[in-house]
Amino acid sequence: MKLKLGDTIGIISPSGAICDRETFFKKVDELKNLGYKVKIFPNVFNQNGYLAGSDYERLSDLHSAFSDKDCKAILCSRGGYGAIRLLDKIDYEIIKNNPKIFIGSSDATAFLVAFYAKAGLKGFHSLMLLNGFL
DSSP states (O other): OOOOTTOEEEEEOSSBOOOOHHHHHHHHHHHHHTTOEEEEOTTTTOOBTTBSSOHHHHHHHHHHHHHOSSEEEEEESOOSSOGGGTTTTOOHHHHHHSOOEEEEOGGGHHHHHHHHHHHOOOOEEOOOGGGTOO
């Protein structure tokens, strides 16, 4: 898998809630200025306590991002806590049948390990959108 200019990067928030929308949109603009399209998934800005929405909402965006034929990569907005709550709910067949570049660290490390173990997906342990990716 290789990301090319013009490809679409999907942004999801599978862990902590986004507190700073202004910085989020500045980072999205930076991705666009580099030549990528960006798709922000519906539950990115949800908040349920310290989480970015309910487990169902965060899982829905994860599954939708992998199922989306236009997305070539999935970038987590930030870490925090919550990934481990989704591991036993993920449909790993969706990931296996729709391999994409998956980028995350911190809490998203749990996804990287699970995706490799259960779907054979090799991801990228990297800074995320709001903590230094750009």
